[in-house]
Amino acid sequence: MNATRRTLLNALGLAAWLPLGARAGDIDKPMVEVWKSPTCGCCKDWVAHLEDNGFIVKTVDTGNHDMRARLGMPVKYGSCHTALAEGYVLEGHVPASEVRRLLKERPQALGLAVPAMPIGSPGMDGPEYKGRKDPYDVLLVQRDGAASVYRSYR
Known part of the structure; x- marks a missing residue:
């Protein structure tokens, strides 16, 4: 984080809102808060996928x-975990690329969902699946519960 930005944050009293352990430049990384089971391996793998793709992730191990x-x-x-990113709800194994697209486009919507736990989606793509990839859709979910396909993975 540059000195001007840090000075501005301090002046506004916002520096305390930075996550503990945040590094220089992290303020430009999107924050995602995830609610998941403390024992779910695929949830941990999805969190790692987000972190590997430039997100700062805070997890709450109380289920979703x-x-x-x-x-x-x-x-x-x-699905097995629920998340919140800049006011949008993320449900399930949503790829980081689609989260970035959502945050860039900012559609009028509740958020994104990948229902169930499709094999081959981020977090469900470990070696135990032996390269298997099932087709799945990332859904754009509206506040009234209606949904449309945001992106298909085939």
Whole structure:
């Protein structure tokens, strides 16, 4: 982070909002908060996928069912973890590239969902799956629960 930005943040009292351990330049990285089970391996792998793609991730190991409901994501789009990125809900194994696109385009929507846990999606692509990749869609979910395909992976 450059000195001018740090001075501005300090003047505004915002430096305290930076995550602990944040490095210089991290302020430009999007923050994602994830609610997941403390024992879920694929959730940990999805978090690693986001971090490897330039996101700062804060995890809350209390499960995601209550948070999914609180954030308004319909159960029919449910998966094993729920996240929040700059006001958008992310449900399931959404690729980092689609999260970046969402944050750039800023559509009027609740967020993105990859329902269930498709093999080959980020976090569901470990060596135990032996390279298998099932087709899946990333859905753009509206506040009324309607959804459309944001991107297909085939």
